[in-house]
Amino acid sequence: MSKKNSGGLVYSTETGGRTCPECRQPLDQCQCNTEQRSTSSDGIVRLHRETKGRKGKGVTLVKGLDLPEKDLKALAKTLKAKCGTGGTIKEGVIEIQGDHRDTLQTELEKQGWTVKKAGG
Structure with a gap:
């Protein structure tokens, strides 16, 4: 094959x-x-907590956002400021340092997104 x-x-x-x-x-x-x-995407934003490959340091992943790169960067900047921490965008997924799923969920719901916590 x-x-x-x-x-x-x-x-x-x-x-x-x-x-x-x-x-x-x-x-x-x-x-x-x-x-x-x-x-x-099914229109639902999913928040994951992940430590794999990060030497035990946890990050919160925001997946399911079908936005142009410019809008995704602006949203990531807003979310990082709201959490008071750093982060990045990798392959259309926003990574926020630390476990901020609760904060991100309330902030994204205020902006009109349907949000679910997923994974660990």
Whole structure:
């Protein structure tokens, strides 16, 4: 059995970063259908607590937000300020340092999101 290669260039030093595997353009200039690239979501934001791969340090993951990168960064900045801690965005998932699921749940519900706590 052979593996199907979804293949394509993923990173190029020539273009200065990550590229779309379909059209091979930088992600910010991608010509592909953005709905096709977005993660499938049921409209529910899920809050996870995770310590795996972080030397025992816990982070809260905010998953299920189908927002453009610019809006996702703005939301992450707001959430980090509300929790008074740092964080980042990785692959469309907001990571907030520490266990702030309760704080994040109330803040996201104020903004109109349907929120569920999931996982540990």
